Amino acid sequence: MSKSPAPPPAEPAPTDPESLSFEDALAELETIVRRLEGGEVRLDQAVGAYERGVALKRACERKLAEARLRVERISVGEDGAARVESAGDGPDGAA
Amino acid sequence: MTTPSHPTPPETAHNRPEMTVSELSASLKRTVEDAFGQVRVRGEISQPKVAGSGHCYLRLKDDRAVLDGVIWRGVMGRLSLRPEEGMEVIAEGRLSTYPGRSSYQIVIESLELAGEGALLKLLEERKRKLAAEGLFAAERKKPLPFLPRVIGLVTSPTGAVIRDILHRLADRFPVRVLLIPVRVQGEGAAGEVAAAVAAFNRLAPGPADGPRPPRPDLLIVARGGGSLEDLWAFNEEEVVRAVAASAIPVISAVGHETDTTLIDYAADRRAPTPTGAAEYAVPVRLELRAQVGDLGGRLDAGLARRLDAWAGEVRGLGRGIPPLGRLVEEAAQRLDDRAERLAQAMAGVLEGRRARLAERAARLPTPTAQISARETALGVAGQGLARAWATAARERATALAHLGGRLAAEPIKRQAERGEGRLGELEARLDGAAGRRLAALDERLAQVAARLEGASYKRVLERGYVAVTDAEGACVTAAGALGAGQAVRLAFHDGSVGAVVEGGSPPTAKPKPKPAAKAKPPTQGSLL
Numbered sequence: 001m002s003k004s005p006a007p008p009p010a011e012p013a014p015t016d017p018e019s020l021s022f023e024d025a026l027a028e029l030e031t032i033v034r035r036l037e038g039g040e041v042r043l044d045q046a047v048g049a050y051e052r053g054v055a056l057k058r059a060c061e062r063k064l065a066e067a068r069l070r071v072e073r074i075s076v077g078e079d080g081a082a083r084v085e086s087a088g089d090g091p092d093g094a095a
Numbered sequence: 096m097t098t099p100s101h102p103t104p105p106e107t108a109h110n111r112p113e114m115t116v117s118e119l120s121a122s123l124k125r126t127v128e129d130a131f132g133q134v135r136v137r138g139e140i141s142q143p144k145v146a147g148s149g150h151c152y153l154r155l156k157d158d159r160a161v162l163d164g165v166i167w168r169g170v171m172g173r174l175s176l177r178p179e180e181g182m183e184v185i186a187e188g189r190l191s192t193y194p195g196r197s198s199y200q201i202v203i204e205s206l207e208l209a210g211e212g213a214l215l216k217l218l219e220e221r222k223r224k225l226a227a228e229g230l231f232a233a234e235r236k237k238p239l240p241f242l243p244r245v246i247g248l249v250t251s252p253t254g255a256v257i258r259d260i261l262h263r264l265a266d267r268f269p270v271r272v273l274l275i276p277v278r279v280q281g282e283g284a285a286g287e288v289a290a291a292v293a294a295f296n297r298l299a300p301g302p303a304d305g306p307r308p309p310r311p312d313l314l315i316v317a318r319g320g321g322s323l324e325d326l327w328a329f330n331e332e333e334v335v336r337a338v339a340a341s342a343i344p345v346i347s348a349v350g351h352e353t354d355t356t357l358i359d360y361a362a363d364r365r366a367p368t369p370t371g372a373a374e375y376a377v378p379v380r381l382e383l384r385a386q387v388g389d390l391g392g393r394l395d396a397g398l399a400r401r402l403d404a405w406a407g408e409v410r411g412l413g414r415g416i417p418p419l420g421r422l423v424e425e426a427a428q429r430l431d432d433r434a435e436r437l438a439q440a441m442a443g444v445l446e447g448r449r450a451r452l453a454e455r456a457a458r459l460p461t462p463t464a465q466i467s468a469r470e471t472a473l474g475v476a477g478q479g480l481a482r483a484w485a486t487a488a489r490e491r492a493t494a495l496a497h498l499g500g501r502l503a504a505e506p507i508k509r510q511a512e513r514g515e516g517r518l519g520e521l522e523a524r525l526d527g528a529a530g531r532r533l534a535a536l537d538e539r540l541a542q543v544a545a546r547l548e549g550a551s552y553k554r555v556l557e558r559g560y561v562a563v564t565d566a567e568g569a570c571v572t573a574a575g576a577l578g579a580g581q582a583v584r585l586a587f588h589d590g591s592v593g594a595v596v597e598g599g600s601p602p603t604a605k606p607k608p609k610p611a612a613k614a615k616p617p618t619q620g621s622l623l
Contacts, residue, residue: 023241026383029390036397039404046401053394060387063242064380069269071261073252073276074308076294082273082308 014052017059025063029056120194127199131190136201137209138162138186143178145171153178155186155201163200164188174206175282175327183213214323218330222357225332230339231360237344239364239375240312244303245271246376247295247311247343249288252276256319256369260348263373268380273308278328279318285331288316292337292345313376314343316358317369320351329356338362348372556588564591 017025032053035041041049072087114122138155145151149168154161164186166178178184188203208214225231246264250256252274264270275291278284292314301309316338318329328334329349338345339361347362348369359365366372552562563571564584571577581596 021242022383026387026390029387029394033390033393033397036401037393039401041401043401043405046398050394050398054391057387057391057394061384064384064387067269067380069261069265069272071272071274072308073274076275076291076297082294082298084308 017052017055018062020056020059022060022063025056025059029053029060032056117194120192120197124192124194127190127192133187133189134201135185135187136162138184140178140180140182140184143180151178155184163198164203165200166203166206170204173282176206176208178206179217182217183209185209208324211323214327218323218357221330221332222360225335225357226360230335235339236363239344239346242268242378243270243312243376245273245309245311245313247314248272248274248317249277249291249295249314250274250317250369251279254319256317256348259369260315260317260373263370264377267373268377268383270377271303273311280321280325280328284328285334288328289331289333289337292316292334292341296341296343311343314341314345315348315366315369315372315376316345316362317348317372318350319369320354323354326350326354326356329358331357334358335361346372346375553588556586562586 020028032049036046036049036053070087073085074082075085076082136155138157141154141156141161143151143153149171151166151168151171153164153166155164156162166174176182176184185207186201186203187205188201190199190201192199208217229235248257248260250260257274261272264272273295275294277287277291279288295311295314298308298310301307303309316329318326326349329347335357338347338358344363345361346364346366347356347358348366348371349356349358352367355365364375366375556562562585564586565571565576566582568584571583577583577596579596579598583594583596584591585594
């Protein structure tokens, strides 16, 4: 991916990978890989960085695997409350 | 005009029937409404005004005529456009009269813009106005999320557009889609689209997989291609404003690539087609999967390579460490070497010191030699002193003789003569000044004497007053000082006569012995 947002700090605060957005998780994973490949990591950090990378990769994969098209037709009342009128699983479910 | 159908009045002085104004007006109203029950008229809107009642009053005009018009409140809500000043329209409705004002008007039931040219002109003006408000400014554009979890869709629930979008989303990256179905053409379409955009913005954020519809991360407003009129709802101000005000990023996909509606300027991204909107909305899942897989592989390989590299480094450094025994031997040898050099050095240092002492002792001079050297120096200094004394005395004598020569009496004498001359001159000036001063004083004295004379009481006597004196010549200033039979003198300005006081009162409590004389002085005094 050519698009890479600002990389996370060199010593990332251990945010739960699952709570990150896909985009942020991917960007952090990319940073870790680059640092490992570039030899910028000390031995005592390398294993931690690797484990973090594996967790990020799993989170990304899960987010990709979970994706499912779900279409809901909603109506919004005067008070702004939304109500699902009908739901479908695919492009043809909404028609 | 048709003839009135009323029964004619019984008495007919004329052939023509006589009618009341109301009758005529009512007849006219029926006639007009029958004859023009359904008309289509083209003209330019002038002075549109919405009254408090909600009805809209306006005038239609062309270059020669004007027609009053009214749009009832109920009709206003259904119109596909707002009447605006200068708008070229085709109005449909019926003609009617307003008997109270002897006027006629068109009751408009529908309004459409006249021709594509008028539409484009209106579009251009509206675009300028909204652009001037900054609704289309580039800095208002929000970035689209990389991967939205929920997409809000505003479009028609049927037709190719929604199918295209959902298919493309499913192909690329299936997500949760919330649809608010709207009409995308004709009356009410603009209001529904604007309301849907606002409604999505009002939804509360929530988990993407929760039961309640969460607030979308991205909105797509879409419609298929059509004529300028078909797409008109997306040029309406309320739609443009709703999209510009949306806190959620909006992709607009209205019409074909060549159609540009005002919503496209207000949206954060304009897609050429509905399919394009889906492509802007989400990335391709398979590509992301490949990317994650690639990164995972590089992660493993990266760590393995790092560990290999470190292991190699450790091995390499290990080879560089020498055996312990050799290190000790080398150190012992260095120690022996130093000990030997220490012993040699001590002897060398002592020898050196001894040699330097001998040298210094040889260079030390004897006291006798020093005394004789000082004596010689003293003799030389004594001779110098005597010579200097003689020279100084000679110089002073020469200077004294020089000064004596310059001393003489002539300059002093000249100074005294100059002083005498100046003294004479000052004396002469002193005499003149004193004379002038005396003459001035004389003159001033004469002036004062004259003024004194003027102030004399005799001047007062000239004006008719009399000074009274007693026998001793003392001035009598009060009536109480006189008794009956007392002789007095009355002094006039030109001489005096004797007189005797006639009556007299005791000196006290004498309110009016000389009422005239008493009363007068104050007024005269003030005159003086």
